[in-house]
Amino acid sequence: MKRNTSHASASDELRISRRKPKTGTLGKALEVLDVIALSEKPPRFTDLLGLIDQPRGTLHRQISNLVAEGLVSVNADHSYVPGLRLLKLAARSWSGNSFRQLAEPHIARLHDETGETVHLGLMNGLEVIYLDKIESKQTVRMHSQVGNASPLYCTGVGKAMLALLPEEDCAARAAEFDYVRHTETTLYTPELLLGEMAEIRSSGISYDREEHEPGIRCIAAGLGSLESGIIAGVSVTGPAFRISQDEMTAWKSLVLETARAIESDMEARLGPRSQE
Amino acid sequence: MKRNTSHASASDELRISRRKPKTGTLGKALEVLDVIALSEKPPRFTDLLGLIDQPRGTLHRQISNLVAEGLVSVNADHSYVPGLRLLKLAARSWSGNSFRQLAEPHIARLHDETGETVHLGLMNGLEVIYLDKIESKQTVRMHSQVGNASPLYCTGVGKAMLALLPEEDCAARAAEFDYVRHTETTLYTPELLLGEMAEIRSSGISYDREEHEPGIRCIAAGLGSLESGIIAGVSVTGPAFRISQDEMTAWKSLVLETARAIESDMEARLGPRSQE
DNA sequence: AATCGAGTTCCAAATAACGGAACTCTGAAT
DNA sequence: ATTCAGAGTTCCGTTATTTGGAACTCGATT
Numbered sequence: 001m002k003r004n005t006s007h008a009s010a011s012d013e014l015r016i017s018r019r020k021p022k023t024g025t026l027g028k029a030l031e032v033l034d035v036i037a038l039s040e041k042p043p044r045f046t047d048l049l050g051l052i053d054q055p056r057g058t059l060h061r062q063i064s065n066l067v068a069e070g071l072v073s074v075n076a077d078h079s080y081v082p083g084l085r086l087l088k089l090a091a092r093s094w095s096g097n098s099f100r101q102l103a104e105p106h107i108a109r110l111h112d113e114t115g116e117t118v119h120l121g122l123m124n125g126l127e128v129i130y131l132d133k134i135e136s137k138q139t140v141r142m143h144s145q146v147g148n149a150s151p152l153y154c155t156g157v158g159k160a161m162l163a164l165l166p167e168e169d170c171a172a173r174a175a176e177f178d179y180v181r182h183t184e185t186t187l188y189t190p191e192l193l194l195g196e197m198a199e200i201r202s203s204g205i206s207y208d209r210e211e212h213e214p215g216i217r218c219i220a221a222g223l224g225s226l227e228s229g230i231i232a233g234v235s236v237t238g239p240a241f242r243i244s245q246d247e248m249t250a251w252k253s254l255v256l257e258t259a260r261a262i263e264s265d266m267e268a269r270l271g272p273r274s275q276e
Numbered sequence: 277m278k279r280n281t282s283h284a285s286a287s288d289e290l291r292i293s294r295r296k297p298k299t300g301t302l303g304k305a306l307e308v309l310d311v312i313a314l315s316e317k318p319p320r321f322t323d324l325l326g327l328i329d330q331p332r333g334t335l336h337r338q339i340s341n342l343v344a345e346g347l348v349s350v351n352a353d354h355s356y357v358p359g360l361r362l363l364k365l366a367a368r369s370w371s372g373n374s375f376r377q378l379a380e381p382h383i384a385r386l387h388d389e390t391g392e393t394v395h396l397g398l399m400n401g402l403e404v405i406y407l408d409k410i411e412s413k414q415t416v417r418m419h420s421q422v423g424n425a426s427p428l429y430c431t432g433v434g435k436a437m438l439a440l441l442p443e444e445d446c447a448a449r450a451a452e453f454d455y456v457r458h459t460e461t462t463l464y465t466p467e468l469l470l471g472e473m474a475e476i477r478s479s480g481i482s483y484d485r486e487e488h489e490p491g492i493r494c495i496a497a498g499l500g501s502l503e504s505g506i507i508a509g510v511s512v513t514g515p516a517f518r519i520s521q522d523e524m525t526a527w528k529s530l531v532l533e534t535a536r537a538i539e540s541d542m543e544a545r546l547g548p549r550s551q552e
Numbered sequence: 553a554a555t556c557g558a559g560t561t562c563c564a565a566a567t568a569a570c571g572g573a574a575c576t577c578t579g580a581a582t
Numbered sequence: 583a584t585t586c587a588g589a590g591t592t593c594c595g596t597t598a599t600t601t602g603g604a605a606c607t608c609g610a611t612t
Contacts, residue, residue, distance in 0.1 A: 023341040024599060025301040025569070030345055037368045045590060055571045060591065062569095065299040069306055076505055078590075082369030084400050087407075090366030091423025092313045093358030124346075124360045131363075147367025229352050300568060301600070321559060331602040336560065338600095354559075 028054070032062050033071055033082070042079035090147065099230060100131050103262045107134055107234055110258045114251055116238040119218075121157035123231040124149070126176060128158045136238070153177050153193050154186050156208035156220030157233030162193075163200040164222045164231055170197060186211045204259070205252050207245075208235075215240045219248045221259040228266060234258050304330070308338050309347055309358070318355035366423065375506060376407050379538045383410060383510055386534045390527055392514040395494075397433035399507040400425070402452060404434045412514070429453050429469050430462050432484035432496030433509030438469075439476040440498045440507055446473060462487045480535070481528050483521075484511075491516045495524045497535040504542060510534050 023030075035051050036043060043051070049059055063080065066072040070085035094100065103120050111118040111134040121128040127149040152158030152173065162170050174190040181188040187196065200206045200222075208218040220235035236251050299306075311327050312319060319327070325335055339356065342348040346361035370376065379396050387394040387410040397404040403425040428434030428449065438446050450466040457464040463472065476482040476498075484494040496511035512527050 023344045026305050026341045026345060028569095029302050030347075033365065037365050037372075040372075046588085049589095056590085057572075057592080058570055064591095065302045068299045069302060071306075081373070082365065084398065084405050086362065086366045086369050087423035088405060088425050089309065089313050089358065090362045091425075093362050094423075096313075096316075097357070122360065129360050129364060147363035147370075149364050149367075304600095322557085332559085333561080333603075334601055340560095 029062055029066060032059070033066060036066075036072055036080050037082045037086075042075060042081045044077070044079045048080070094131075094146070097131065099232070099266070102265050103232075103234075104132065106258050106262050106265070107132060110234065110236065110254060113254055114236050116236050116243070119157060119235045119237060121155070121161070121233050121235070123152070123158075123161045123233075126152055126173060128152055128155055128161065128233070131232075150212065151177060151180075153179065154182055154208070154212040156206050156218035156235045156237070157222070159187075159193070159196060159200060159206040159208070160204075160220045160222035160233045160235075161224075161231050163197050163206065164224065165226075167197075170194070182212050183210055183214050185209050203252075204256055207248065208237075209245065210240055217243055217245070217248055219251055219255055221255045223259040223263050224266070225263075230266070232262075234262070305338055305342060308335070309342060312342075312348055312356050313358045313362075318351060318357045320353070320355045324356070370407075370422070373407065375508070375542070378541050379508075379510075380408060382534050382538050382541070383408060386510065386512065386530060389530055390512050392512050392519070395433060395511045395513060397431070397437070397509050397511070399428070399434075399437045399509075402428055402449060404428055404431055404437065404509070407508075426488065427453060427456075429455065430458055430484070430488040432482050432494035432511045432513070433498070435469070435472060435476060435482040435484075436480075436496045436498035436509045436511075437500075437507050439473050439482065440500065441502075443473075446470070458488050459486055459490050461485050479528075480532055483524065484513075485521065486516055493519055493521070493524055495527055495531055497531045499535040499539050500542070501539075506542070508538075510538070 032048065032052060035048060039047075045060070045063070048063065049056060052059060054062070063072065067074055067080075067083075070083045073081050073083045075081065099122075100120065107118045107120050115136065117136045118134045119130055120132040122131050128151075129149045130146055133146055150158065152162055162173065165173070171190070171194060174193050177190075177193075179188045180186070187193045196206070204221055206220050206222070208216070208220070210217055216237060217240045218235045218237040220233050222231070222233045224230040224232045234255060236248070236255060238248070308324065308328060311324060315323075321336070321339070324339070325332060328335060330338070339348065343350055343356075343359075346359045349357050349359045351357065375398075376396065383394045383396050391412065393412045394410045395406055396408040398407050404427075405425045406422055409422055426434065428438055438449060441449070447466070447470060450469050453466075453469075455464045456462070463469045472482070480497055482496050482498070484492070484496070486493055492513060493516045494511045494513040496509050498507070498509045500506040500508045510531060512524070512531060514524070
């Protein structure tokens with residue numbers, strides 16, 4: 001005789017949903033991995049002991065397991081770095097990602113037509129994760145940002161994606177950001193951010209007016225839907241010294257067309273059956 | 277007086293020495309993740325149940341934990357794909373990798389001088405993992421292989437790295453490969469493979485004469501050392517229809533110089549102190 | 553309505569993780 | 583050379599998590 005145990009009881013969950021998914025041992029191991037991955041310098045055992053609230057013996061075993069599994073490598077000087085297995089796992093995940101595959105020709109075309117750097121981003125919680133990128137010609141840095149995450153509130157694709165959400169969700173997320181005023185023009189309060197939403201919603205286009213990095217501008221469009229479970233965005237990015245705001249605006253229809261084209265491919269290929 | 281607890285009886289141990297690092301819960305979770313990452317099509321719950329020897333309830337919880345941690349995502353149709361968190365972790369691991377950073381300018385120069393695709397690979401067990409790549413100009417596929425793994429025996433960098441090992445280690449690995457004859461010219465036995473080693477050792481250069489993929493040729497040099505704990509390699513790859521074997525050979529000194537230059541940077545920057 | 557298949561939940565028993573303390577190693581100070 | 587301090591590692595009884603079988607729910611099919 002089973003009753004409704006009701007996993008998500010209304011009152012309990014109001015507080016804070018951060019960092020309490022109760023994933024047991026796995027969660028603890030990943031906390032360690034996260035700390036190692038996020039460290040600027042490869043941490044040594046004692047560094048980790050200070051950063052993670054675990055007894056010596058326990059932490060040591062956790063790290064040992066991570067090392068044994070190849071998720072973490074240990075240098076000669078006993079400092080720890082993320083392991084190659086992560087790269088391997090991520091590479092498979094990336095190259096097999098059907099959404100990315102589907103979007104690739106479209107962003108390639110957008111790149112050909114604009115000649116500037118093009119990004120494909122995916123919404124993930126309060127961040128945008130860059131799934132793909134095509135660099136402008138001779139830029140030195142390569143494939144740098146694939147897999148990188150940025151906050152939603154200060155990026156072109158991020159704002160475009162926010163605007164796709166129902167207003168209540170949008171406002172809820174706006175309230176959750178840890179706003180950092182990266183530049184003069186950063187929208188650093190929920191009010192400023194929400195103030196742009198109406199315009200983005202009606203035009204389908206959002207701009208990053210050097211809001212995240214000085215000298216970097218971008219035009220973006222959101223795509224996807226809640227039903228499909230995919231909220232994404234495409235953008236064209238360029239240096240402010242070469243691309244004026246007006247030139248950005250001129251790409252509006254190209255960017256919108258690209259977003260619409262990806263969406264129609266999504267319907268065609270992901271809709272009927274979730275075939276790869 | 278270690279007691280053999282239960283499942284792994286003595287006779288089983290003889291079978292296969294692979295996959296027995298005893299990493300407890302973490303290992304089991306990663307086995308699931310591996311299966312999901314390696315699947316061609318996103319598996320559904322029942323598929324996984326067939327592929328992994330675990331009872332329903334257990335497997336379900338393991339997957340739930342992976343999902344809760346963001347290592348796995350679940351599609352609308354209950355099929356599972358690797359999660360975005362993997363990309364994020366790997367991106368940090370990649371961009372923070374000090375060896376890659378150090379090698380980057382050198383392979384960039386090699387690319388400029390040859391005009392062809394250049395790879396940086398790292399030895400990992402019986403495989404080479406590509407740490408970085410600079411594509412030839414207008415190639416369509418981008419950052420495709422970073423993080424990808426290939427067998428040592430049929431790639432240019434792989435053979436070059438093998439040749440750096442002491443002969444006994446080299447022979448030991450040669451005996452362990454699961455040889456697949458990818459093309460006509462694949463070295464598909466330990467004897468064929470070891471037969472090339474002397475030449476590679478003396479010249480410092482190895483060739484992939486369409487041994488992995490038809491129509492793809494490459495010249496490579498190994499670098500690093502056992503003491504440093506890094507065994508790596510650089511290569512220039514090109515299509516056979518455009519690049520003759522002689523043209524490849526002409527790059528010999530460029531490739532060697534690049535390898536030596538990276539090595540001297542390693543000594544300078546990784547040697548004194550493992551500073552990032 | 554009944555059946556089947558797929559996915560999900562539950563709980564006592566089994567097992568793996570915990571954590572304090574003891575041990576070893578390394579390099580610096582005496 | 584000896585001592586010492588700090589870092590890293592191992593051990594083992596206790597504790598908490600994982601396990602795995604079975605029961606349950608939901609949807610599609612007959």
